[in-house]
Amino acid sequence: MELIAFYILAAIVTVSAVCVIAAKNPVHSVLWLILTFFTSAGLMVLIGAEFLAMLLVVVYVGAVAVLFLFVVMMLDVDFVELKQGFLSYLPFGALVGLAFIAEIALATFARGADADSFNPYPGAENNAEAIGQVMYTDYLLLFQLSGLILLVAMIGAIVLTLRHKPHVKRQNIAHQTARRRKDAIRRIDVKSGEGL
């Protein structure tokens, strides 16, 4: 049963991953990518890493891929131009792909491919606990350092793009909420026949 499920999911992952690079429309590529993410979450559930699977869906499918889709949809893409230069990029792409496969193979052979060897804390009650042990106890310093690096990157991006133009009207929320009825409304007795 598990084997059948594995082969179905694996087939979908492979086909959709190929479609990511084969699709002509970039938006379709991103949609295929989302299917790939989602199905690999299914594979993770199969090896018993349900916490990681849910995180993959929440973080990558629910947030990162949405922003991807956002950017790609708003790009003004010229399909003809996109196809040019494919051959000149091919060797470089193949090299990257080969390096990637080699790395995965190395990691797999070094640790052995059975599912148990991927469980970092065999004694932990569930996988949320196991990941928590590794991330927040064993490697706390590295975890916090990576958080700091992300913070620096975020501040850098904000500093690079934030500029206040002088003559642009801006919303000042404090000013808006501080406004009371007597600041905005005046009652005037208009005499009939005279107007204001």
Add this chain to the structure above:
Amino acid sequence: MSAFIQEHGLLFGWLTVIGQIMLFTIVLLLSLAFLLLMDRKVWAAVMMRKGPNVVGPFGLLQSFADFGKFLLKEIIIPAGANKTVFLLAPILSLTLAFAAWAVIPVAPGWVVSDLNVGILYLFAVSSLGVYGIIMGGWASNSKYPFLGSLRSAAQMVSYEVSIGFIIITVILLVGSMNLSDIVSNQSSGFWSWHVFSFNHVLLFPVMLVMFVMFFVSALAETNRPPFDLPEAESELVAGYQVEYSSTPYLLFMIGEYLNIVLMCAMMTILFLGGWHGPIPLGEDFVANFPLWVVNLGHLAWFMAKVVFFFFLFALVKAVVPRYRYDQLMRLGWKIFLPTSLAAVLIVSGYVVYMGVQA
């Protein structure tokens, strides 16, 4: 007989699961028909109108009439639309809305799949709901739907963050991500419900604020008024669903309302004690009745709470004026995010130093 079941155990299990799914689907769709009517009736009552009152007694069959009308109309697909994605979007939106219900426990043990990471699954599936909207808006190949879907995506992604943190406060208190565990942590009367959490009195103000924030975030997450900017009719005609007609539109609408009911169910489970009544009846008294009667009583409490929240959703729609988009973003990022983050700090500090969990 037992040998038969053992021999065909797998098949039997599959059939039970399929039966449960069918039951959930049918009950949900039927109750949705009446909840839709209730939404319109409440809205009408606030405006001192009568609301739908022609089809059936008190207009009870209005939703079924609407259903028939949607099905019988012609499906119009715009010429410039991306046909596959255009039709995939409403299907996706409906499927995800139903899929989330797989982990909702409506009474002790009455759940399709009692997942270990149930609350995370709910969060994941509800965060996927945004795809139906983005795909629909993009595939329509038209300006208003596209703008509507962009607004909607930004809004949903923003409010997911605060919803996530609020869920974390509850998980910290319970010490489990299983929805049934979360409910049974609130079993000893209304004072143990997470809204009040009187058994951790120091956390009472925090959890009350979290509950209110969850309600507001749920409004934003489901694109309900006052945060219905994705379909602001004064600016965007009807947002991402402008080009949709007939059955695809119906699927979008059912998906949207299912998500609203799902949010009501989530609030019930996370904060209002799920299937537990406000005052525990005592085990000796409960033992007088057969199990299914007790479970039906639990189911009744669960449904009453969900309907109560749905009533609040409907009331808010009628009473509150629409937000401006920059105010919406400000509320999400500058008020809800820091507050919920602070609450996570406070609750985790409390859990560690007061030794709530083992």
